[in-house]
Amino acid sequence: MRKDLKYLIFKDLIGGLLITLKTFFRKPVTVQYPREKVTLFPSFRGRHALVRDPETGEARCVACLKCVQVCPSRCIEVKFEVDQETGARKMLAYNLEALRCIYCGYCEEVCPVGAIVLTEWFEYSSRDRSGLIFNKERLLKNWDEFVERFPEKVYTNKFWNLKGVPEVLKPAPKREGIMVKVRE
Amino acid sequence: MALSEGLFWAIFVTLLKIAVVLGIVLLHAAYTVYAERKIIGRMQARLGPMEVGPYGLLQPIADLVKLLFKEDIIPQEAHKVIFQMAPLLVLVFAITNLSVIPFHPSFSIADVNLGVLVILAFAGLGTYGIILAGYSSGSKYSLLGGLRSAAQILSYEIPLGLSLAGVILYAESFRLQDIVASQANSLFGMNVIPQILGFIVFLICAFAETNRAPFDLPEAESELVAGYITEYSGFRMGIFFLGEYISMYVMALLISLCYFGGWTLPIWLTTLLPFIKVIPPTLILILKVYFFIFLFIWVRATFPRYRFDQLMSISWKVLIPLALLNFLWIAFLKWRMLT
Amino acid sequence: MIERAIALLILTGLFFIFTLLAFFFRHLVYQFLCILVLMVLQGVLYLYLNAEFLGAIQVIVYAGAVLIMFLFTLFLFPEEELKHLKIDLKNLKYSSFLPVALFIFLLLSVLVKGIPESYQPRNIYFDLKEISNLLFNEYWLAIFLLAFILSFPMVALYVFFKREEKSGSS
Numbered sequence: 001m002r003k004d005l006k007y008l009i010f011k012d013l014i015g016g017l018l019i020t021l022k023t024f025f026r027k028p029v030t031v032q033y034p035r036e037k038v039t040l041f042p043s044f045r046g047r048h049a050l051v052r053d054p055e056t057g058e059a060r061c062v063a064c065l066k067c068v069q070v071c072p073s074r075c076i077e078v079k080f081e082v083d084q085e086t087g088a089r090k091m092l093a094y095n096l097e098a099l100r101c102i103y104c105g106y107c108e109e110v111c112p113v114g115a116i117v118l119t120e121w122f123e124y125s126s127r128d129r130s131g132l133i134f135n136k137e138r139l140l141k142n143w144d145e146f147v148e149r150f151p152e153k154v155y156t157n158k159f160w161n162l163k164g165v166p167e168v169l170k171p172a173p174k175r176e177g178i179m180v181k182v183r184e
Numbered sequence: 185m186a187l188s189e190g191l192f193w194a195i196f197v198t199l200l201k202i203a204v205v206l207g208i209v210l211l212h213a214a215y216t217v218y219a220e221r222k223i224i225g226r227m228q229a230r231l232g233p234m235e236v237g238p239y240g241l242l243q244p245i246a247d248l249v250k251l252l253f254k255e256d257i258i259p260q261e262a263h264k265v266i267f268q269m270a271p272l273l274v275l276v277f278a279i280t281n282l283s284v285i286p287f288h289p290s291f292s293i294a295d296v297n298l299g300v301l302v303i304l305a306f307a308g309l310g311t312y313g314i315i316l317a318g319y320s321s322g323s324k325y326s327l328l329g330g331l332r333s334a335a336q337i338l339s340y341e342i343p344l345g346l347s348l349a350g351v352i353l354y355a356e357s358f359r360l361q362d363i364v365a366s367q368a369n370s371l372f373g374m375n376v377i378p379q380i381l382g383f384i385v386f387l388i389c390a391f392a393e394t395n396r397a398p399f400d401l402p403e404a405e406s407e408l409v410a411g412y413i414t415e416y417s418g419f420r421m422g423i424f425f426l427g428e429y430i431s432m433y434v435m436a437l438l439i440s441l442c443y444f445g446g447w448t449l450p451i452w453l454t455t456l457l458p459f460i461k462v463i464p465p466t467l468i469l470i471l472k473v474y475f476f477i478f479l480f481i482w483v484r485a486t487f488p489r490y491r492f493d494q495l496m497s498i499s500w501k502v503l504i505p506l507a508l509l510n511f512l513w514i515a516f517l518k519w520r521m522l523t
Numbered sequence: 524m525i526e527r528a529i530a531l532l533i534l535t536g537l538f539f540i541f542t543l544l545a546f547f548f549r550h551l552v553y554q555f556l557c558i559l560v561l562m563v564l565q566g567v568l569y570l571y572l573n574a575e576f577l578g579a580i581q582v583i584v585y586a587g588a589v590l591i592m593f594l595f596t597l598f599l600f601p602e603e604e605l606k607h608l609k610i611d612l613k614n615l616k617y618s619s620f621l622p623v624a625l626f627i628f629l630l631l632s633v634l635v636k637g638i639p640e641s642y643q644p645r646n647i648y649f650d651l652k653e654i655s656n657l658l659f660n661e662y663w664l665a666i667f668l669l670a671f672i673l674s675f676p677m678v679a680l681y682v683f684f685k686r687e688e689k690s691g692s693s
Contacts, residue, residue: 013487020227020486030231266552301579305566308587312559315594319552331598334591341587 045103045118048096048134049143059140060115063089067107067116075100076107076116094136099129119146201293205282213429214244220481227485247422254418261322262415270320271420274313274427277306281434286361288466289447299360300348303438304341307393310431311337314395314402314412317424321415329411332492333402336392339499340399344389346507347382350514351375351442364446373450376443378517382510383443385503390435392499394428397484401492436476437469444472534571537564551597551605555590562586572652625672629658629665 006012031038040046050059063080079093096116108117119142126132134142218233218240225232233240258267284299286292296302311334318330352358354375355366367375376383392399403411413424440446447465454461490498538561545557562585569578597605658666 016486017482020482023229024223024227026229028226028231029229032231032234263550263552266556296575298575298579301576301583305579305582305587308583309563311587311591315591316556319594319598327598331595334595338588338591341583345583 040120040122042120044120044122045105046120046122047118047124047142047146048098048101048139049117049119049121049146050094050136050139051115051117052140052143059091059094059136060113061091061094062113062115063091064112066110066112070106070110072104072106073100073102091136094139096134096139098132098134117143119143121146198293201291202283205287205293206279209279209282209430209433210426212433213426214248216429216432216477217247217425218244219477220484223478223481224485227482251419251422256418256420257415259322259415263320263322266316266320267415268420270313270317271416271423271427272313273316274310275423275430277310277313278427278430278434280306281431284360285434285437285441286364286446287469289361289364291466292361295361296359298358300352300358300363300438300442303434304345304348307344307431307434308337308341310427313427317416318402318412321412323415325408325410325414326412329402329408329414332408333395333412336395336399336401336495339496340389340392340503343385343499343503343507344393346504346511347379347385347389348442350379350382350507350510353511353514353518354379360441360446364441364448367445368448368450373448373452374443374445379443379510379514381506381513383439385507385510386439386443388498388503390439391480391483392495394431394435394480396428396432396480398487398489399495400489401495432477432480433473436473436480439476440469440472446472531571534564534567549606551600552594555594555597558593559586559590562590572655625665625669629662629669632662632665 050061052058053060061078063078065078065080068074068076068078075097077093077095078091080089080091082089094116103118105118108114111117116139121142221243222232222240233243236242236246258264281303283293284296284302286295286299314337315330315334318326318328318333321327351363354370355363357363357366363375367373372378391397395402401411402408403413408414413421416424447469449460449463449468541557541560541564545554545561548554548557563582566578566581566586569575569581
């Protein structure tokens with residue numbers, strides 16, 4: 001009987017109408033993208049870059065191949081040579097296929113020296129596939145383009161760190177969080 | 185024997201009236217599309233069209249230009265003549281309804297004694313546009329959409345007519361001007377108060393007659409692609425939409441005239457708020473019509489589509505008995521008033 | 524007056540054209556459309572006779588509702604069965620002979636007998652109501668015969684279908 005009464009006075013229908021009316025007077029959530037931009041969270045994972053060391057002007061990479069191993073989609077390819085005298089590795093080529101990347105961020109977490117990072121730069125595209133296969137020079141250029149946004153500040157990203165690992169177990173360059181000096 | 189001068193004058197005045205009404209209504213139809221997109225957008229916490237002009241105000245013009253310059257595709261399997269004629273049928277029968285509707289106590293294109301019946305007749309004929317569009321496209325989706333629409337309009341025309349019968353009985357006239365006048369003179373001021381049942385039935389039928397959500401079964405995109413307009417493109421599709429929006433306006437006008445007193449305000453309202461009398465009569469009618477257009481859009485933003493068997497059972501099992509009940513109640517009321 | 528006469532002429536012409544078209548179209552749906560137009564024209568004819576209510580009801584019930592049922596039935600057939608209808612012109616000739624002959628007979632009788640003085644000749648040619656008044660009052664026998672003979676095709680159709688049914692069952 002009560003159900004019938006509910007039916008008769010259109011309780012459900014009017015309730016539904018009121019909800020849409022309430023939303024009608026709410027502020028829309030739309031962001032008008034090219035004119036307004038979304039404020040990105042610091043953990044945002046965008047275009048790849050190789051951090052340019054401000055002292056040497058070169059990539060920090062030590063060719064440990066950890067990123068190659070950890071990458072789920074196997075989009076990173078690193079070529080290196082071993083110095084016969086010291087036994088130190090030297091990175092020769094660093095190719096990253098952004099088309100295959102799933103932006104999981106494992107590479108930047110696992111990197112012991114903080115060389116490969118995913119920047120907060122999301123507006124990039126290419127007319128052909130080769131434009132999205134980054135080599136070493138391109139990755140370094142990506143970094144330069146990214147840091148241009150912070151001309152005076154020192155940029156730190158606490159998310160470029162391995163999660164759940166005690167501080168003492170972390171490699172030395174990562175222990176205090178990566179401080180990227182942008183300008184001397 | 186020359187045609188009399190009076191006839192020429194009458195034709196000239198009628199043409200002028202038609203031009204005025206058509207101009208206003210077409211502009212309204214174009215901007216209703218904009219209003220619909222905007223309102224539904226806001227109801228879904230979006231912005232709606234914003235790009236063309238300030239706040240997207242030029243969007244209807246951009247749409248029109250786009251539709252005009254699109255290719256007019258006629259499918260190979262189509263019956264060419266019927267295919268080209270069907271959208272025009274829809275539009276013509278929608279527009280013809282406007283000719284008998286009074287917009288002001290002394291302004292209507294044709295002052296017909298049977299205004300309500302003429303509207304019902306043309307609403308019934310408008311179905312042919314849809315069903316023939318469905319048939320002539322030579323596509324199964326179109327055919328099913330057309331058949332659905334015909335069945336729907338056929339079964340909803342009956343409660344629509346029956347609920348209007350109550351109004352006609354109350355006003356003792358088929359003429360829309362008389363219906364409005366009888367409401368202004370009555371105790372309640374509006375037909376909606378004694379005939380709330382008939383009003384609800386009429387409102388639901390108006391949604392179904394104009395193929396609007398939640399009764400837009402003929403164009404259910406999840407089942408029938410786009411129903412009877414699947415094969416149409418360019419301006420022919422635009423004409424279908426134009427017809428739909430104009431018939432929406434006709435229904436909104438009919439509701440305001442038959443149930444909400446048209447351009448008059450109830451006496452209890454004017455005694456309560458005397459300053460309200462200043463509003464010109466046409467503006468009152470227009471405000472009422474705008475409210476119902478908003479309601480059409482509001483309902484579309486809110487309710488999901490009915491299933492086809494539900495649609496049919498609502499009409500035959502619920503609305504027709506309710507309309508008959510309303511008719512009996514009005515007959516009783518009329519009898520009490522006369523004795 | 525002349526406007527009414529022109530309107531009547533156009534109306535009659537449309538009736539004639541669409542009746543013929545209904546015969547000569549090869550496709551059932553097109554034939555149906557002609558019937559639809561005829562139904563609407565009938566509504567207009569009622570309007571012409573100052574029977575507005577009847578006209579509106581004619582359009583609502585016959586053109587709006589009953590014919591849609593016909594169309595529904597047509598749509599249930601496959602497309603191949605709807606088109607390329609065979610028209611037997613010989614049959615048409617025979618079936619149309621009687622009504623046409625009777626119509627000519629009626630016309631001749633009007634011409635021979637002449638129009639009585641009580642009817643103003645001005646009105647007779649322009650007003651459908653006057654014409655029907657004249658025909659039903661002065662030539663009732665001919666009209667009655669015409670109606671009687673026009674009912675023959677219906678009987679013939681019934682017999683035809685009965686025979687077809689019998690031959691189909693046996």
